[in-house]
Amino acid sequence: MKITKMQGLGNDYIYVNCFEETVKDPVTLAQKISDRHFGVGSDGLVLIMPCEEADFRMRMFNADGSEAEMCGNASRCVAKYIHDRGLSNKEEISLMTGAGIKILKLNVKDGVTESVRVDMGEPELEGLKIPVNVNANPVIGAPVEALGREYRMTCVSMGNPHAVIFVDDADSFDVHGVGASIEVNPLFPRKTNVELVTVKDRTHLRMRVWERGSGETLACGTGACATLVATVLNGLCERKAVLELNGGPLTVEWDAETNHVFQEGPAAFVFDTEYEE
Numbered sequence: 001m002k003i004t005k006m007q008g009l010g011n012d013y014i015y016v017n018c019f020e021e022t023v024k025d026p027v028t029l030a031q032k033i034s035d036r037h038f039g040v041g042s043d044g045l046v047l048i049m050p051c052e053e054a055d056f057r058m059r060m061f062n063a064d065g066s067e068a069e070m071c072g073n074a075s076r077c078v079a080k081y082i083h084d085r086g087l088s089n090k091e092e093i094s095l096m097t098g099a100g101i102k103i104l105k106l107n108v109k110d111g112v113t114e115s116v117r118v119d120m121g122e123p124e125l126e127g128l129k130i131p132v133n134v135n136a137n138p139v140i141g142a143p144v145e146a147l148g149r150e151y152r153m154t155c156v157s158m159g160n161p162h163a164v165i166f167v168d169d170a171d172s173f174d175v176h177g178v179g180a181s182i183e184v185n186p187l188f189p190r191k192t193n194v195e196l197v198t199v200k201d202r203t204h205l206r207m208r209v210w211e212r213g214s215g216e217t218l219a220c221g222t223g224a225c226a227t228l229v230a231t232v233l234n235g236l237c238e239r240k241a242v243l244e245l246n247g248g249p250l251t252v253e254w255d256a257e258t259n260h261v262f263q264e265g266p267a268a269f270v271f272d273t274e275y276e277e
């Protein structure tokens with residue numbers, strides 16, 4: 001099977017062009033291929049597929065094989081893949097995801113994709129729809145327990161669930177212990193992604209992420225969007241800010257007029273290869 005590794009801010013996935021390849025069991029393939037010792041090594045698997053309702057369809061699977069509704073970094077990489085492989089010459093592409101249709105806008109200079117801007121749609125703030133078992137809208141400062149301590153979380157769905165926790169120093173925080181514990185907290189019927197965030201100033205946020213199904217990654221696009229929304233809801237930042245992720249900066253904006261969240265950042269090829277299942 002022909003496969004391509006790509007990364008967006010170090011959030012790396014294996015991409016399969018399903019116009020040419022057939023993936024019978026994406027759950028097992030995601031688990032095997034993502035393994036950094038026995039497989040290729042990635043945060044998961046992304047399938048680029050035909051679609052009737054939009055230009056293309058994306059399905060994404062975390063490293064543990066669980067399917068996620070949406071992936072912000074992968075959506076930028078899919079845009080670059082489609083453009084660079086000539087699957088479409090549109091500079092604005094509609095992409096069907098498990099969280100509905102997203103619009104990808106390529107910023108191409110001299111034939112090179114410099115960045116991709118994604119309209120991530122409206123955030124979901126109603127607790128039971130995120131879903132988190134907290135009957136509030138929005139869910140701000142809700143208590144959650146991890147490793148014998150109580151934390152306060154703001155919950156946001158960008159199609160997938162996120163619990164955002166403000167901490168004094170995200171860099172020294174126990175993301176692995178606390179993240180892994182909150183991911184599977186029974187408050188979250190579909191588990192959750194966890195963002196640990198330090199507000200640097202009103203336009204700069206430091207964020208580390210524990211991703212549902214993949215563990216700590218270098219970046220999470222939906223997580224960055226959820227974090228910006230959560231930080232605005234807490235009155236701690238402007239509606240546009242730079243999120244400093246382990247893998248680099250991502251600009252996120254929550255537009256007051258449309259209520260849509262936009263993220264803009266890089267997408268890069270790593271390599272093409274062939275994989276024997």
Ligand SMILES: N[C@@H](CCC[C@H](N)C(=O)O)C(=O)O
Pocket residue numbers: 011062067068069070071072073074160161193211212213214217219220221222223
């Ligand atoms: N890294 C992604 C999110 C991938 C899915 C997530 N782990 C989930 O299960 O919801 C991003 O860039 O958004």
